[in-house]
Amino acid sequence: MKTFFDCIPCFLSQTLATLRRITDDETMHEIVLRRVLQLISEINLSQSPPAMAQEIHRIIKQMTGNADPFAQEKKEHNRFAMSLIPEIRKRYQNDPDLFVKMLRLSIAGNIIDSGIKDKITSSMVLQSIDRSMKTALEIKTVDELYNEVREANDILYLGDNAGEIVFDRLLIEQMPYEKVTYIVRGEPIINDVTIEDAREVDMLDLVDVIDNGSDAPGTILETCSHEFQERFASSDLVIAKGQGNYETLSDVNKRIFFLLQVKCPVIAKDIGFEVGSFVVKANTECR
Amino acid sequence: MKTFFDCIPCFLSQTLATLRRITDDETMHEIVLRRVLQLISEINLSQSPPAMAQEIHRIIKQMTGNADPFAQEKKEHNRFAMSLIPEIRKRYQNDPDLFVKMLRLSIAGNIIDSGIKDKITSSMVLQSIDRSMKTALEIKTVDELYNEVREANDILYLGDNAGEIVFDRLLIEQMPYEKVTYIVRGEPIINDVTIEDAREVDMLDLVDVIDNGSDAPGTILETCSHEFQERFASSDLVIAKGQGNYETLSDVNKRIFFLLQVKCPVIAKDIGFEVGSFVVKANTECR
Numbered sequence: 164m165k166t167f168f169d170c171i172p173c174f175l176s177q178t179l180a181t182l183r184r185i186t187d188d189e190t191m192h193e194i195v196l197r198r199v200l201q202l203i204s205e206i207n208l209s210q211s212p213p214a215m216a217q218e219i220h221r222i223i224k225q226m227t228g229n230a231d232p233f234a235q236e237k238k239e240h241n242r243f244a245m246s247l248i249p250e251i252r253k254r255y256q257n258d259p260d261l262f263v264k265m266l267r268l269s270i271a272g273n274i275i276d277s278g279i280k281d282k283i284t285s286s287m288v289l290q291s292i293d294r295s296m297k298t299a300l301e302i303k304t305v306d307e308l309y310n311e312v313r314e315a316n317d318i319l320y321l322g323d324n325a326g327e328i329v330f331d332r333l334l335i336e337q338m339p340y341e342k343v344t345y346i347v348r349g350e351p352i353i354n355d356v357t358i359e360d361a362r363e364v365d366m367l368d369l370v371d372v373i374d375n376g377s378d379a380p381g382t383i384l385e386t387c388s389h390e391f392q393e394r395f396a397s398s399d400l401v402i403a404k405g406q407g408n409y410e411t412l413s414d415v416n417k418r419i420f421f422l423l424q425v426k427c428p429v430i431a432k433d434i435g436f437e438v439g440s441f442v443v444k445a446n447t448e449c450r
Numbered sequence: 451m452k453t454f455f456d457c458i459p460c461f462l463s464q465t466l467a468t469l470r471r472i473t474d475d476e477t478m479h480e481i482v483l484r485r486v487l488q489l490i491s492e493i494n495l496s497q498s499p500p501a502m503a504q505e506i507h508r509i510i511k512q513m514t515g516n517a518d519p520f521a522q523e524k525k526e527h528n529r530f531a532m533s534l535i536p537e538i539r540k541r542y543q544n545d546p547d548l549f550v551k552m553l554r555l556s557i558a559g560n561i562i563d564s565g566i567k568d569k570i571t572s573s574m575v576l577q578s579i580d581r582s583m584k585t586a587l588e589i590k591t592v593d594e595l596y597n598e599v600r601e602a603n604d605i606l607y608l609g610d611n612a613g614e615i616v617f618d619r620l621l622i623e624q625m626p627y628e629k630v631t632y633i634v635r636g637e638p639i640i641n642d643v644t645i646e647d648a649r650e651v652d653m654l655d656l657v658d659v660i661d662n663g664s665d666a667p668g669t670i671l672e673t674c675s676h677e678f679q680e681r682f683a684s685s686d687l688v689i690a691k692g693q694g695n696y697e698t699l700s701d702v703n704k705r706i707f708f709l710l711q712v713k714c715p716v717i718a719k720d721i722g723f724e725v726g727s728f729v730v731k732a733n734t735e736c737r
C-alpha cells in the first residue's frame with residue numbers, strides 16, 4: 164500500500180509524541196521536527212507508510228541518541244497483558260470454540276499500538292477485549308484460516324506490538340504450534356515486538372522466534388534479512404498481525420491472512436472495512 | 451500567542467483540506483504539499499498560528515491560482531445562518547435578557563470555522579446553538595462587557611467567520627450600535643468574513659464595516675492597513691471573535707474582550723479553558 168497524503172499529518176504527530184518520550188528539551192524537539200519536515204518534503208510517497216516511518220524514526224534515533232524510546236512502555240504493555248492471562252484462561256477453559264475466541268482476543272490485543280494512540284490505557288485494552296467478543300467476524304474467512312492452519316507445514320506468524328504478543332501466544336496455543344515460527348522486528352521501532360518481548364512473555368518456550376532483521380514498523384521484504392526472506396519464501400502460510408504488516412504486505416504474492424483492527428481512515432479506505440472494525444482478511448487473489 | 455509544535459500536523463491537514471476544495475488533481479496536491487512542508491521546516495515558530503497560516507495559504511493560492519477556495523461554502527454558511535434568524539427573533543422577542551442571549555448565540559456561531567472542521571454541517575450549528583444556552587459563562591466578565599459597551603465611545607467588533615457574522619449582527623443589535631464598527635479581513639482567507647459577507651448578511655445596513663487590509667486568519671496588527679491600525683489605536687473597546695483573533699491579539703496592550711469557542715487543545719492550554727468551552731475573556735492586565 165502506498166502512502167496517502169493524509170498520512171503526513173499523522174507522521175508529524177507521531178514524531179512529536181516520540182520526541183516527547185525522549186526529552187523535555189523543546190530545542191531538541193524543534194531541531195528534529197524541522198529535519199523530519201524537510202525529509203517528508205522530499206520523500207518518495209510511493210513507498211508504504213511503514214517505510215516512511217522507518218526513515219523518520221531513524222532520524223529521531225540518530226539525532227537524539229535514543230535507540231528505543233518506547234522501551235519502558237513496552238514492558239508495561241507486556242506486564243499488563245500477562246496479568247490478564249489467568250482470568251482469560253479460567254473464563255474460556257471449557258469453551259468449545261477456543262480457536263475463534265483466541266483469534267478474537269489476538270485482534271483485541273492489536274489495540275496496543277503506540278503508533279496510533281499516544282497513550283495506551285488499561286481500560287482501552289479491556290474495552291477492546293470486550294468488543295472483540297461481540298463484533299462480527301467474516302466466519303467464512305475464519306474457517307478458511309482454521310483449515311489452512313491445519314493443512315500447512317510451515318506457518319510464519321508475524322507479530323506486531325508488545326502486549327499484543329501475549330494474546331498472539333493464546334491464539335498460537337490453539338494451532339499445531341510445532342509448525343509455527345513467530346516473527347519479531349530486528350530492532351526496536353515504536354512499540355513493535357522484538358526478541359526481548361518474546362522472551363518476556365515466554366513466547367520462546369512455545370515456538371521458534373526469529374527476527375526479520377529490519378527496523379521498520381511492518382514487513383518490507385527487501386529490507387529484511389536474507390534469512391528471513393528465505394523463511395518467508397519457503398513458508399506455506401503467513402499470518403500477519405496489525406496495520407503495519409498489512410500496509411507492507413497487502414500487495415505481496417503470497418498466501419497471507421491479515422488479522423488487525425482498523426485504526427485509521429486511510430487503512431479503512433484501502434482494506435474496505437470501517438475504522439474500529441476487527442478484520443480477518445486473506446489475500447485471495449494469490450492463492 | 452506563539453505557534454506550538456502541535457499546530458504543525460494541523461497546518462498540514464488544513465493544507466490538504468484546502469487543496470481538495472480547489473482540485474482533484476493529486477499531482478497538484480503533492481507539489482503544493484511538498485512546498486508547504488519545506489516552508490514549515492524553515493518557518494519562524496515564534497510567530498502566531500494565523501501568521502503561519504497566512505504564509506501557507508498564500509502559497510496555496512499562488513500555486514493553484516485560486517484566490518478564494520472557500521467562496522462557495524462561505525455563501526452557504528451565510529445563507530444557512532440567515533435562515534435561522536426568523537425563528538431566533540420569534541423565540542427571544544420577549545426575553546428580558548437579550549444581550550446575554552445574543553452573546554451566547556454569537557459564540558455559538560463561532561463553530562462555523564472551516565479552519566478547524568473540514569465540513570460544517572447544519573446539525574453542528576444547531577447543536578452549538580443548543581449548547582450555547584446551557585453552557586456556563588463567566589457572568590462577572592459578561593457584566594463587565596455589558597457595562598463597558600455602554601460606556602465606550604468607539605467600539606471595534608472584529609469578526610471571524612462567514613455564517614458566524616449573522617449571529618454577530620444579533621449581538622450588535624443589543625449594543626448602542628451607532629458606536630460600533632465591524633471589522634472584516636482584507637482578503638479571502640479560509641472561511642473568514644470579508645466585505646462581501648458583510649454585504650450578504652446586511653451588516654452594512656446596521657453599522658460601519660471596514661476591512662483590516664490583511665489576508666491573515668486573525669489580526670496581525672503590523673501587517674494590517676495603516677487605516678485599520680489607526681482605528682484600532684483610537685478605539686476604546688475591542689470585541690474580538692474567535693480563535694484566530696485571540697491567537698494574534700492575546701498579547702496586545704489594549705482593552706479587548708475575546709468571545710470564542712475553544713476548538714483545539716493548544717488554545718485550551720493557552721487560554722485556560724477546556725476544548726468545547728464557550729469563553730468570554732477580557733485581557734484584564736491591560737485595563
